[in-house]
Amino acid sequence: MVQKYKFGKPFPTEAVVEEVALQEGELPYLRVEQGEKLCFSYHLEQEDEVYGLGENVRGINKRGWLYQSCCMDEPNHLEDRHSLYASHNFLVVKGTKLFGVFLDAPGIVTFDIGYTHLDEMRIVFEEPDVMVYVLEGDSILELVKEFRTLIGRSYIPPKWAFGYQQSRWGYKTEEDIYHVAKMHRDNHFPLDSIYLDIDYMERYKDFTIDRERMPHFEEMVKKLKEDHIRLVPIIDAGVKVEQGYHVYEEGIEKGYFCKEQDGKEFVAGVWPGKVHFPDVLNKDAREWFGNQYQFLLEKGVEGFWNDMNEPSIFFAQDRLDRTIDEIAAFKGKNLGLDTFERFMGLVGGLANNTEDFKKFYHQTENGTISHDKVHNLFGYNMTRAAGEAFERLCPDKRILMFSRSSYVGMHRYGGIWMGDNKSWWQHMLLNFKMQPSLNMVGILYTGGDIGGFGADATEDLVIRWTQMALFAPLMRNHSAQGTREQEVYRFDKQGILRDTLNIRYGLLPYLYSEFMKAALRNEMYFKPLSFVYTDDGFASQVEDQLLAGDSVMITPVFVQNARGRYVYLPEEMAMIRFRSLQDYDTKRYPSGHHYIEADLGETLLFVRKNKMLILSEGGEYTDAVKTDYLKVLAFVEDKAEYEWYEDDGMGKDYENPQNIRKITVSADGACACEGRPVRLEVEML
Ligand code: GLC
Numbered sequence: 001m002v003q004k005y006k007f008g009k010p011f012p013t014e015a016v017v018e019e020v021a022l023q024e025g026e027l028p029y030l031r032v033e034q035g036e037k038l039c040f041s042y043h044l045e046q047e048d049e050v051y052g053l054g055e056n057v058r059g060i061n062k063r064g065w066l067y068q069s070c071c072m073d074e075p076n077h078l079e080d081r082h083s084l085y086a087s088h089n090f091l092v093v094k095g096t097k098l099f100g101v102f103l104d105a106p107g108i109v110t111f112d113i114g115y116t117h118l119d120e121m122r123i124v125f126e127e128p129d130v131m132v133y134v135l136e137g138d139s140i141l142e143l144v145k146e147f148r149t150l151i152g153r154s155y156i157p158p159k160w161a162f163g164y165q166q167s168r169w170g171y172k173t174e175e176d177i178y179h180v181a182k183m184h185r186d187n188h189f190p191l192d193s194i195y196l197d198i199d200y201m202e203r204y205k206d207f208t209i210d211r212e213r214m215p216h217f218e219e220m221v222k223k224l225k226e227d228h229i230r231l232v233p234i235i236d237a238g239v240k241v242e243q244g245y246h247v248y249e250e251g252i253e254k255g256y257f258c259k260e261q262d263g264k265e266f267v268a269g270v271w272p273g274k275v276h277f278p279d280v281l282n283k284d285a286r287e288w289f290g291n292q293y294q295f296l297l298e299k300g301v302e303g304f305w306n307d308m309n310e311p312s313i314f315f316a317q318d319r320l321d322r323t324i325d326e327i328a329a330f331k332g333k334n335l336g337l338d339t340f341e342r343f344m345g346l347v348g349g350l351a352n353n354t355e356d357f358k359k360f361y362h363q364t365e366n367g368t369i370s371h372d373k374v375h376n377l378f379g380y381n382m383t384r385a386a387g388e389a390f391e392r393l394c395p396d397k398r399i400l401m402f403s404r405s406s407y408v409g410m411h412r413y414g415g416i417w418m419g420d421n422k423s424w425w426q427h428m429l430l431n432f433k434m435q436p437s438l439n440m441v442g443i444l445y446t447g448g449d450i451g452g453f454g455a456d457a458t459e460d461l462v463i464r465w466t467q468m469a470l471f472a473p474l475m476r477n478h479s480a481q482g483t484r485e486q487e488v489y490r491f492d493k494q495g496i497l498r499d500t501l502n503i504r505y506g507l508l509p510y511l512y513s514e515f516m517k518a519a520l521r522n523e524m525y526f527k528p529l530s531f532v533y534t535d536d537g538f539a540s541q542v543e544d545q546l547l548a549g550d551s552v553m554i555t556p557v558f559v560q561n562a563r564g565r566y567v568y569l570p571e572e573m574a575m576i577r578f579r580s581l582q583d584y585d586t587k588r589y590p591s592g593h594h595y596i597e598a599d600l601g602e603t604l605l606f607v608r609k610n611k612m613l614i615l616s617e618g619g620e621y622t623d624a625v626k627t628d629y630l631k632v633l634a635f636v637e638d639k640a641e642y643e644w645y646e647d648d649g650m651g652k653d654y655e656n657p658q659n660i661r662k663i664t665v666s667a668d669g670a671c672a673c674e675g676r677p678v679r680l681e682v683e684m685l
Pocket of ligand 1: 198307308453479
């Protein structure tokens, strides 16, 4: 059951798509404090667990830290941070009581979840306007489903976007791109797409192509597609200020950029230097910006990633000018402790200064509103601009789209990647833990940069990270320029990496089926153990294992030089230790704690009781993965049933009942599949 309560005059974020009647009475569960700032508080008992907040730092259970919803270009995902690129104000409290709450407020919100006082949660709003949705149900999974129904169906990417993808900020020319493609194909590393980072553009101008670096762009898109490799260009939020640049000139003429109070366009600095931000909260401007994607769609491009859309501001022009003057005044002075700190603070305070959010405005259907009050909606609406445009421009085709910044509601238009992580072991685990929290708010198509974006990767890190990402819908290796190159062909142990990628393509039928069912039924694809094994007192303490889909529990290795790991089994399960798609060993383990060996080239996973894992024979790209033969690895005590979802992976006939086929395996090993004939080979675990 969902109840809606209103405080102040909430901005219509359009995060929620279902009609919910407004309640008049007192807010249940939370205590309302109308002090200097609106605050909701809740007493936490020792057994209470708090889940949610989508993309953020720290654990799956959010107790014990202070989080903030304030979308930021934050390249250091350290434990002492309070927010990353997204704002997902949805929480579930489970313990003495069970309830969910969505705080639909697009300004800055602070969640003190047992930070100031271990046993108190305080939610503080910078703006007094908030629509509150309180959800009740019998389990966390039920609450999540209820919430997901409220906010609408998740974005569904094309099937090729479940293949392996290669990216690096540093591929500059056609030769660079062809080289990446050739190295994968010649060495038989499966691959489905290559990313174009900002260097494909002419001076970082959105919807342009640098013809010196990429003179035959259209031909390159076509040739690579013939080789089953898609090119995925980046689009940044800021539009370069440059006379003669059509997007800039059109935006100015139509008044579609965010403006300051005096009516002049707000100037920020990002990659191209001075930029204006398209006012994506304005319906007409959003439509106009979305239409620009056609420039690349008509060149054969079928996927995009939206970046810098918090929006990231390296500097606001007026602050930069003032800062330069202030810095000049330090010349010749003797800088001591305080003055040196002040000096450093001047430069440090330039980027992403929340004070600058107050300087520019959006023209919305609900009037003019300053950016700081709706800050967290920018990335959502930039991606919505694209998503709505794809519906208009190519309604029958799925286009790959994911964003860096997001708010609840954006999940209908695209996925997200987890931003600029580092080549650190702890970031692998951090990204792992974000996955279920993101699923709770509808973001199913997600993954972190494999191998880490910043800092230098080591070979074993790339191997372990690739293994960890085997079940991530978005499986992309991406890194920053200047860091050690980390494409799979750069390393000595290429056999291990090739075998790992082959396993991904073997897993594809299962992975795709589980993703599609989760999307179409408003369910989670990645679940923490405690959401499923609700009576297991220990499950909630396990945050380095997840259920991936209905059949499998994944247990990656997150520690350098480890040759195995401790695994907690909430019930008897069947282990599969993969070395390659053909070479693996299996063993049943009883419930409890076990140390299980997993050498560098080995990936561990577990099949649940009366469940099965379906495997294809693999392929070097998704189109090559055949599904007329499946190997079925089943752990059957009585009977295992599997609903296998399969479609053409491109169109939108999602609800066609023929997309689902039931596979059954009985205890004697007999196996059957309804519908279209498929050759099944059963292996009993
Ligand atoms: C941002 C993005 C990163 C990209 C870089 C250059 O840091 O998060 O993925 O490579 O910008 O465009």
